[in-house]
Amino acid sequence: MSAPEVPTFDVPNTATLTISCPDQRGIVAAVSQFLHNHGANIIHSDQHSTDPSGGTFFMRMEFFMRDLDVARDQFEGAFQQVVAQPFGMEWQINYATQPKKMALLVSRYDHCFLDLLWRKRRGELNVDIPLVISNHEDMRRDAEMFGIPFHVVKVTKENKAEAEAEQVALMHEAGADFAVLARYMQILSGDFLRQFGRPVINIHHSFLPAFIGANPYRAAFNRGVKLIGATSHYVTEELDAGPIIAQDVIPVTHRETPDTLMRMGRDVERQVLARAVKAHVEDRVLVYGNKTVVF
Amino acid sequence: MSAPEVPTFDVPNTATLTISCPDQRGIVAAVSQFLHNHGANIIHSDQHSTDPSGGTFFMRMEFFMRDLDVARDQFEGAFQQVVAQPFGMEWQINYATQPKKMALLVSRYDHCFLDLLWRKRRGELNVDIPLVISNHEDMRRDAEMFGIPFHVVKVTKENKAEAEAEQVALMHEAGADFAVLARYMQILSGDFLRQFGRPVINIHHSFLPAFIGANPYRAAFNRGVKLIGATSHYVTEELDAGPIIAQDVIPVTHRETPDTLMRMGRDVERQVLARAVKAHVEDRVLVYGNKTVVF
Amino acid sequence: MSAPEVPTFDVPNTATLTISCPDQRGIVAAVSQFLHNHGANIIHSDQHSTDPSGGTFFMRMEFFMRDLDVARDQFEGAFQQVVAQPFGMEWQINYATQPKKMALLVSRYDHCFLDLLWRKRRGELNVDIPLVISNHEDMRRDAEMFGIPFHVVKVTKENKAEAEAEQVALMHEAGADFAVLARYMQILSGDFLRQFGRPVINIHHSFLPAFIGANPYRAAFNRGVKLIGATSHYVTEELDAGPIIAQDVIPVTHRETPDTLMRMGRDVERQVLARAVKAHVEDRVLVYGNKTVVF
Amino acid sequence: MSAPEVPTFDVPNTATLTISCPDQRGIVAAVSQFLHNHGANIIHSDQHSTDPSGGTFFMRMEFFMRDLDVARDQFEGAFQQVVAQPFGMEWQINYATQPKKMALLVSRYDHCFLDLLWRKRRGELNVDIPLVISNHEDMRRDAEMFGIPFHVVKVTKENKAEAEAEQVALMHEAGADFAVLARYMQILSGDFLRQFGRPVINIHHSFLPAFIGANPYRAAFNRGVKLIGATSHYVTEELDAGPIIAQDVIPVTHRETPDTLMRMGRDVERQVLARAVKAHVEDRVLVYGNKTVVF
Incomplete structure (x- = not known):
C-alpha cells in the first residue's frame, strides 16, 4: 500500500513563550533582545495591553529553537533571572515537541x-x-x-x-x-x-x-x-x-x-x-x- | 446632463396577501383557486404552520394584478366572503403602488x-x-x-x-x-x-x-x-x-x-x-x- | 445499557412533489386542489419562476400522506392525468419512508x-x-x-x-x-x-x-x-x-x-x-x- | 444646542512604523530597542515573514510619541542610520496627527x-x-x-x-x-x-x-x-x-x-x-x- 497523501503532522522545533506582567516600557525590547542573544529566531509575535498607560501587558512569541546556545533548563533559568524577574512577569515556555x-x-x-x-x-x-x-x-x-x-x-x-x-x-x-x-x-x-x-x-x-x-x-x-x-x-x-x-x-x-x-x-x-x-x-x-x- | 445609470425604482403592479388562521386542510387550495379565478397570477408563495396538526397557519402570497376581473373593493369583499370568513382568517392585502x-x-x-x-x-x-x-x-x-x-x-x-x-x-x-x-x-x-x-x-x-x-x-x-x-x-x-x-x-x-x-x-x-x-x-x-x- | 439520549431519526409519513413546467396561470391552484381532494395536507410549499411572464415554473410541495384516499399508484396515476399532463409538467414524488x-x-x-x-x-x-x-x-x-x-x-x-x-x-x-x-x-x-x-x-x-x-x-x-x-x-x-x-x-x-x-x-x-x-x-x-x- | 453625543475623533499622539526587509535575525530586537531607547512606547506590534528561513520580513509597530527624546527629523535620521541601513530596510513612519x-x-x-x-x-x-x-x-x-x-x-x-x-x-x-x-x-x-x-x-x-x-x-x-x-x-x-x-x-x-x-x-x-x-x-x-x- 502506498503512503497516504495526507501530510503527516510536522511538529517543528519551535517553542512558544507567553507572558503577562504590568505594562511598562521596554518589555518587547528586553524579551526580543534576550531571544536574539540566545540564538532563537522569532517567527510570530503578538502583544496586547489592557491600557497602555498602566494596565496589564500580554505577549506571545513563537520562535525557532534550532540554534539555541544553551540547554532548555539554562535558557529558562536565564530568562527568569534576566527578563522575567525585573519586569515582574508570569510566563511559561511550551515546546511543540512536547504536546x-x-x-x-x-x-x-x-x-x-x-x-x-x-x-x-x-x-x-x-x-x-x-x-x-x-x-x-x-x-x-x-x-x-x-x-x-x-x-x-x-x-x-x-x-x-x-x-x-x-x-x-x-x-x-x-x-x-x-x-x-x-x-x-x-x-x-x-x-x-x-x-x-x-x-x-x-x-x-x-x-x-x-x-x-x-x-x-x-x-x-x-x-x-x-x-x-x-x-x-x-x-x-x-x-x-x-x-x-x-x-x-x-x-x-x-x-x-x-x-x-x-x-x-x-x-x-x-x-x-x-x-x-x-x-x-x-x-x-x-x-x-x-x-x-x-x- | 444625461440620466443617471441607477435604475429608477420600478414599482410593479403587484399586491401582497398575508393571512393567519387556525391550521386546517384546504387553505392553500382555496386561496390559490380564488386568486386564479379572479385573474391574479401568483408570483411568490410562502406558508408556515406552527404545528401542522392544529397550530396557527401563516401565508404570504404575492401576485400580479394586471388582469384582475373586478375592482379592488369587490375583490377584497369577495375574498372576505368566499375564503377568509369560512377559514376564520385574519388577512390583509397591500398594493405595491401604495407605499x-x-x-x-x-x-x-x-x-x-x-x-x-x-x-x-x-x-x-x-x-x-x-x-x-x-x-x-x-x-x-x-x-x-x-x-x-x-x-x-x-x-x-x-x-x-x-x-x-x-x-x-x-x-x-x-x-x-x-x-x-x-x-x-x-x-x-x-x-x-x-x-x-x-x-x-x-x-x-x-x-x-x-x-x-x-x-x-x-x-x-x-x-x-x-x-x-x-x-x-x-x-x-x-x-x-x-x-x-x-x-x-x-x-x-x-x-x-x-x-x-x-x-x-x-x-x-x-x-x-x-x-x-x-x-x-x-x-x-x-x-x-x-x-x-x-x- | 439505557437507550441513548440522541433521538432516533423519525421518518414521518410525508412525501415530496417536485414539478417543473412552462409558467402559466393556475398551476398552484390545480396542484393544491388535487392534493386537497385526495386527503393530502400540504406542510411546505415553495415555488419559483424564472420569469413570471413566460419562463419555467418550479414547485416543491411537501405533504402528509396519512389520509390519502387511494393507493400510491392510483394517486400518482391520477396526478399525471388530471394535473401534470394538462400543464406539461415534469414531476416526481418521493416518499420519506423510501430513503x-x-x-x-x-x-x-x-x-x-x-x-x-x-x-x-x-x-x-x-x-x-x-x-x-x-x-x-x-x-x-x-x-x-x-x-x-x-x-x-x-x-x-x-x-x-x-x-x-x-x-x-x-x-x-x-x-x-x-x-x-x-x-x-x-x-x-x-x-x-x-x-x-x-x-x-x-x-x-x-x-x-x-x-x-x-x-x-x-x-x-x-x-x-x-x-x-x-x-x-x-x-x-x-x-x-x-x-x-x-x-x-x-x-x-x-x-x-x-x-x-x-x-x-x-x-x-x-x-x-x-x-x-x-x-x-x-x-x-x-x-x-x-x-x-x-x- | 448642546454638543452631540457622538465623540469627536480623538487623534492620539501616535506614530506607525512599517518595515520590509530580507528576513534575518535580530530585527525585532533592534527595532524595539531603538524605540525604547528614544522614549517611544510600543502599543501594537505585528510581524510576518514570507519564509522564516530566508524570505521577506514585514513589521508594523504603533507607538506613543509623547516622550520622544529628539525631534522627528533626528529620530527618523537616527533610525535610518542605526537600524534601517544595517538591515537593508524599506520603511516609513506616519504620524496620526498628519492624516x-x-x-x-x-x-x-x-x-x-x-x-x-x-x-x-x-x-x-x-x-x-x-x-x-x-x-x-x-x-x-x-x-x-x-x-x-x-x-x-x-x-x-x-x-x-x-x-x-x-x-x-x-x-x-x-x-x-x-x-x-x-x-x-x-x-x-x-x-x-x-x-x-x-x-x-x-x-x-x-x-x-x-x-x-x-x-x-x-x-x-x-x-x-x-x-x-x-x-x-x-x-x-x-x-x-x-x-x-x-x-x-x-x-x-x-x-x-x-x-x-x-x-x-x-x-x-x-x-x-x-x-x-x-x-x-x-x-x-x-x-x-x-x-x-x-x-
Whole structure:
C-alpha cells in the first residue's frame, strides 16, 4: 500500500513563550533582545495591553529553537533571572515537541467528541489524548477505535463527591494538562476544579450570556431569536460564566423547532469547541480576570 | 446632463396577501383557486404552520394584478366572503403602488438614520417618509437635504406624557403607517404605543436577549464576548422584549474597547435595521405571540 | 445499557412533489386542489419562476400522506392525468419512508467522507449508503466500522474505461440513486456519467468559478485572496462547470500557506458538501440548464 | 444646542512604523530597542515573514510619541542610520496627527462614495479629502454638502490621455497621498498610474479572480453562483489583477436577478471598500509582489 497523501503532522522545533506582567516600557525590547542573544529566531509575535498607560501587558512569541546556545533548563533559568524577574512577569515556555495531554469528558452526544478525535488523527491538533471519561458506555466503541482508554464513572446525586474524586485521580494519573468537556452533561463542582488544578474547557450550546443553564435551544426557540450560537469557555465555579475563548452563531428562521435547532447547533458547537481547543493547545489564550486574550 | 445609470425604482403592479388562521386542510387550495379565478397570477408563495396538526397557519402570497376581473373593493369583499370568513382568517392585502408611510424617530447617532434615507433615495425601500421626529436638532440638515419635514420634540422627565402625545399627533397627522426608532434614545411608554396603534420597529445594539437595556457595548466588553450584535424588533411595553425581526453579529477580539465596539457595531446596526424595515415594508413579517414569521 | 439520549431519526409519513413546467396561470391552484381532494395536507410549499411572464415554473410541495384516499399508484396515476399532463409538467414524488440510496466515492482525504457517514449515523441524512468505492485502501476500516461494503477499484490511465465500467456496475447492482464524490481525486468521463445515468454530486475546494481544476489552494495562495471557499455541484462532462448547489467561504490572511489553507478548507468543504447532499436528499434541488433552484 | 453625543475623533499622539526587509535575525530586537531607547512606547506590534528561513520580513509597530527624546527629523535620521541601513530596510513612519489626503474618484453610483464621506464625518477614517473627481455631475451636490471641492473631468475615447493628465494634475495640486475609485467606471491607463505615482484603491463588484471585467453581477447570475462578493485591491496596469486588500461575500439564491444582485451587492461593496481604505489609512497594508500583508 502506498503512503497516504495526507501530510503527516510536522511538529517543528519551535517553542512558544507567553507572558503577562504590568505594562511598562521596554518589555518587547528586553524579551526580543534576550531571544536574539540566545540564538532563537522569532517567527510570530503578538502583544496586547489592557491600557497602555498602566494596565496589564500580554505577549506571545513563537520562535525557532534550532540554534539555541544553551540547554532548555539554562535558557529558562536565564530568562527568569534576566527578563522575567525585573519586569515582574508570569510566563511559561511550551515546546511543540512536547504536546499537551488532553483529557476528554463526554456524555452521549458524539459530535464534539468525534470531531476532536478526527482532528487529532488528521494532525490538526498537536495533543495527546491519554483518556476519555464518561458517565455512560455509549462512546466506548468510538474511543477504542481511536485507541484511547475509556473510563466510565457513573455520577449520581449521591456519589458526586467520590465520582469527581475518581475522575480527578484518573486524569492526574494520566498526566492530563487540561480537560475538555465535549458535551459532558454534568456540572463540575468547585472541588473538582480545585483538585484538578488545570484548565477545563467547556462548550455551551448558546451564545453566552444569552440562555445560561439547561435547554438553551428550547429557550432560544421560545424567545424567537434569529441566530443560534455556541460558546467555548474555561470552566469556573459559576455556571456558564467563565472566560470566553470562542463563539459563533448561525442564522435560523421561524421554521425551526427546538429539535431542529439542536440538530443545526451541532455544527456550530463542534466548530467553536475545536477552535477553542486549538487556541488553547497553541498557547494562544491568556486569561485575565473573567476575560481572555486570544492571540 | 444625461440620466443617471441607477435604475429608477420600478414599482410593479403587484399586491401582497398575508393571512393567519387556525391550521386546517384546504387553505392553500382555496386561496390559490380564488386568486386564479379572479385573474391574479401568483408570483411568490410562502406558508408556515406552527404545528401542522392544529397550530396557527401563516401565508404570504404575492401576485400580479394586471388582469384582475373586478375592482379592488369587490375583490377584497369577495375574498372576505368566499375564503377568509369560512377559514376564520385574519388577512390583509397591500398594493405595491401604495407605499407604506414610515415615520422616523432619531436622536444623535446618524448611521441608522442616514442609511434608511439613502436606501429610500436609491429605491431599495418602497416607502414614503412623511416626517422625522427628534429630541435634538442635530439631524435637521440631513433630513432637510432629503426633503423631509423635521420636527423637534424635546422629551424630559417632566413633559414625557405631553411630548409623546405631540409625537403621536404628528405621526397621525402625517398618516404614518408605522414608525422606526433609528437609534432613538428614549423609552416609549405603553401609552405611546397604544395611542399610535401601529407597529414601531426598534434597533437594539446587542444580540438580544443578551445585554438588555442601556450600554450594551459596555456590558459586552465587560463579559468579554467574542461577537457583538444587533437586534431589530417590534416595540412592546416590556423593554427590549418585543418580537424579533432580524439579528446579526460580527466577530470582535480582546483588542476592542467599549468605544471601538460601538464604532464597529454601527455597521451591523444599520444593516440589521435596514433588513427588518425592508421585510416589514414588503409584508414579510407576521407576528404571533412574542415571535415573528419572516417570509 | 439505557437507550441513548440522541433521538432516533423519525421518518414521518410525508412525501415530496417536485414539478417543473412552462409558467402559466393556475398551476398552484390545480396542484393544491388535487392534493386537497385526495386527503393530502400540504406542510411546505415553495415555488419559483424564472420569469413570471413566460419562463419555467418550479414547485416543491411537501405533504402528509396519512389520509390519502387511494393507493400510491392510483394517486400518482391520477396526478399525471388530471394535473401534470394538462400543464406539461415534469414531476416526481418521493416518499420519506423510501430513503434514497447514496454511493460514496472517496480517495484518501477522510474529512468529507467521515462527515457524511457520521451525519447518516446520527439521523441527519435520510439516506441508505449501500457501498463505498475508492481507488485506495485507506478508508476501508472507517467504512467497515460503519458497516458499509467497501470496494477498491484502482484507476490508472490505462484501465480507466474498464475501471469506470466496474464502478458503474457496482453502483447499479447496489441500486444507487445518486453518487457523491467525497473528495474523489479522479475526473469522471462522460461515459461514466451517461452509463450511471443518475446525479453525481462533487465537492470542489474553491469558490467556483475561481480556481477551476487541480490545486485550487495553491492557486488561491498565489493570487493572495482573503477568502477561501468550497463549491458543491452536480458533475457534468465539463470540469468543475456543472450546476452549483451550495457554496461557502471562510476568511484567511497573509499568514496562511497552501498547506494551512488546505487544512482550514476542510471545515468548509465538509459543511458545504453536507448541505448540498442534504438538499438533494430532501428533493430541494431542481436543475435547469446549468443552474439550480434550491428550495 | 448642546454638543452631540457622538465623540469627536480623538487623534492620539501616535506614530506607525512599517518595515520590509530580507528576513534575518535580530530585527525585532533592534527595532524595539531603538524605540525604547528614544522614549517611544510600543502599543501594537505585528510581524510576518514570507519564509522564516530566508524570505521577506514585514513589521508594523504603533507607538506613543509623547516622550520622544529628539525631534522627528533626528529620530527618523537616527533610525535610518542605526537600524534601517544595517538591515537593508524599506520603511516609513506616519504620524496620526498628519492624516493622509485621499482623492475620491466616482461616477454615478453613490453608495461607496457616500459611505466613505459619512465615515470620514463620523471620525471613523482619519483622512482629509481634498477633492472629488468625477466624469459626471451627479455627485456634485453630495460632495458639496460635505464641503469638498468637486471636479468634473469628462473622459472619452478621444480625450483619455488629456483627461487623465488633468485628473493627475488636480490630485497632485491637492496633495493627494492616495486615490480611491469609489465605483469609478473608467479603466485607468498605465500612464495615469505612473504619473500619479501613489497608491490607487479600487472596489470590484465580484469575488476576484472570479468575474474579472465588466458586468460581474450578470456573469454571476449566468453561472448560478450561491454567493456574490466584492474585492478591494490596489490598481495595477493589468485589469482587476492588483494586490487584494479585502474581500467579502454574501449568500444569494436562485430568486435573484442581475438587478437584485446588483442591489444586494452594494452593501458588501461599501463594507469591503471601507475596510480596505481604513486598513490603508492606518498603514496596515504592505504590498509584496502581487499580494498584501494586512496587519
